[in-house]
Amino acid sequence: MVERTRFDDSECPVGRSVDVIGDRWSLLIVREAFDGCRRFGEFQRSLGAAKNILSARLRALVDAGIFEVTPASDGSAYREYQLTPKGRDLFPVVVALRQWGEAHFFAPGEPRSELLDRRDGRRLDALRVRAADGRPLDPDDTVVTKVDPARAQRAMP
Amino acid sequence: MVERTRFDDSECPVGRSVDVIGDRWSLLIVREAFDGCRRFGEFQRSLGAAKNILSARLRALVDAGIFEVTPASDGSAYREYQLTPKGRDLFPVVVALRQWGEAHFFAPGEPRSELLDRRDGRRLDALRVRAADGRPLDPDDTVVTKVDPARAQRAMP
DNA sequence: CCGTATCCATTCCGATACTG
C-alpha cells in the first residue's frame, strides 16, 4: 500500500498549509464564504460543484477548523457554514491569489470580478510583502531559515 | 466521458489562479525556487517527491509560464528551471500561505523554517491586505463585484 | 546526474439517484 505524502508534519509552514488547502476546491469555497455564502445550497449554486464533492470538502474544512457549523440562523432546520477566525485568516491568501490571477490571466479589458473597499468603493491596492518596518520586500530580499537538522525529522516540504 | 471542471475561463481571478496552482505540489516547487533551487535534482531532494511527478509538475509549470527552462548555466548539459516574472509574482501567495501556516499549525516553541529579511536578518512582518491608501483591510471591509450577468458565461468560480 | 516511461494504487471528481 503506497501512501500519499503528507506535509502536516513539515517544518515549513507552507507545507502544512498546502496539506490542508492544496486542492482545487477549498480556496474557492473559502472565497465564496468571504463573499457571504453560508448555506450548502448557496455554495453549490455559485460554485457549480457536485453536491457530493462539496459535502466532502466542507466536512474536511470543518475538520480542519476553517469552517464551523452553526445549527441554524433563520429557523430552518439546516446548518450554516461559517468561517472561524482561522478561516478568516485566509483572507490574505485569497487576495494574493486574486491579484496574481488578475495580473496574469486577464486581458486588459476582459470582464472580471473585483474586490472593492466597501467603505469607499475603491479597488484594492496591490498586496505587497513588507518587512517589519514597512518596506516592500521581494524574493531576492529574503532568505529561508533552515531548521536545525538534528531536530528536523524530514526533508524540506 | 466526464470532464473535470475547469476554472480557466472563470470571471473570478481566484478561479483562474487555482486552476493552475491548485494542487499539492505546485506551490511547494515554487517555494523551493524562491529558496534557490534551480536543478531537477535539487527540487527532488529537498521536496522528496518522486521523479515522475516532479517531472510532470515542472512541465506543467513551464507550460503555464511560471518557470522557464534555461539550457544550462554551469556548463553541464542539463536544464535549469528558473522562475519567470509571472512565477516571481507568486511571492505574496507563498508568503501568505507561510504566515497562515505559522499562525495556525505550529505550537509556540515548535521548530520551523522562517522567512528573514536578507538585509537585516529580521523576521518578516505580518502580511496585511491594504486598501489603496495603505489602510489595513479585512474581509468585512470588502465586497466582490459581480460581473454583468449578460456577459458572464458561467457561475462564479 | 537528469530525466522519461511504465505500472499500479489511491484519491479526487462528476453524474445521478435517493432520503429526510
Place this chain on the structure above:
DNA sequence: CAGTATCGGAATGGATACGG
C-alpha cells in the same frame, strides 16, 4: 432544500526501471 450513497472515470502520486 440539504445533504448522503453509489458508481465510474480521470487525475494524481509513488516505486522502480530504464536511457541519455
